[in-house]
Amino acid sequence: MDDKLEPRSRWFNLIGDEKKPYAGRIHVRTCLEGGYHVLDEAAHLTSDVRATAKQLSKPPIGLLEVGIRGANNLLPVKTKDGTRGTTDAYVVAKYGPKWVRTRTILDRFNPRWNEQYTWDVYDPCTVLTIGVFDNGRYKHDDALKKDVRLGKLRVRLSTLDANKVYMGTYSLMVLLPSGAKKMGDIEIALRFTCSSWLSLIQAYTNPMLPRMHYVRPFGPAQQDILRHTAMRIVTARLARSEPALGHEVVQCMLDSDTHIWSMRRSKANWFRVVGCLSRAATLARWLDGIRTWVHPPTTILVHILLIAIVLCPHLVLPTICMYAFLIISLRYRYRQRVTITMDPRLSYVDAIGPDELDEEFDGFPSSRPMEHVRVRYDRLRALAGRAQTLLGDVAAQGERLEALFNWRDPRATCIFVFVCLFASLVFYVVPFKAFVLGSGLYYLRHPRFRDDMPSVPVNFFRRLPPLSDQIL
Structure with missing residues (x-):
């Protein structure tokens, strides 16, 4: 379908039997649109942003290799022979449209799978999801039997260094009606291999979603309907696979x-949000300390800087860019290591009461006995x-800005550092008045000279990694 033309409609005659050959007419408008990408998972944890039509897909920019080695100290989730606890564990990994499932290790608290899987990577700002489950359907034909979740991990590829092997043991946390509980540990190995650094850097400047999402966007209600429909299709497809994946497993992996x-x-x-705003409060306290001469040398330096800005205003922008280049470059050695496990503190699982947990595990709609209370309660929820x-x-916007300075995504921060260096050199050469004039004219340019796609800085900022993938 063209992005400017509506699909054409046609009238068709309905053919009946021999006694009544003409049964009426029907007006049909058919459109098979492949320019969109329908999300089947949470938008902040997406692992695939390609258009549905394969001819619109670009070549992969890298390869993701995942080695599922084993698990340690798994807790029993059921009883065997009515006497002792046991666990029949297996692992499910999902990235893009490809789902993989390991074999089930029966009656082992320290299972060893030693299986390896690979995925083509088309976008580095995506998330790999790994879940561990207990096989509740083994030797059971009862449809009420369900697989029990033992924990889940998420890995944001943009936080991984290219061509580096990450091998370690990570905790498996699960939220139960009684609170958060550690169900064991999983051993995995990860490696993101980049085939073209130029394509990898170029991916940070491209829009997150295909062109049709910006030219003819869907409304929020339509997106929700399409997402839930896609989830039901994926659930039905995986239920027919061999071995089958239950709907509770698919819903857990897709964060339904x-x-x-x-x-x-x-x-x-x-x-x-408070954590991001606390940085602004820290800056306000720092400025108040300068005003009150808490640290006299710093106050004197700020006075000198103020005089320099007044006397030489054309040096403001290059100096800021140069300072940003130096400070962020020095902070590279103090950057955080890749955090693959869920963060209980960030998930706020240790400071909630049993009533709040009961509310979270309550079904939708609520099972409250009073009809009127239930209607009001569901509306409030x-x-x-x-x-x-x-x-x-x-919160994600503030975390993206913070990630730009703390090397959470090394490639994005490296791009920003070199842009700051290049900008500082340009601003040292270009007069400040010319820059202000050029910026104003560019901002007020005629709509004919504007692009209908998001700008490069907006695309770059949206690709910065927030902490959404660490929320349990």
């Missing part, structure tokens, strides 16, 4: 309950779920 109201998630998102998502999006 992220839109459901949860006091714990709301508190976690709120404290993420639906509204609060939107506020919860808004809090998460606001």
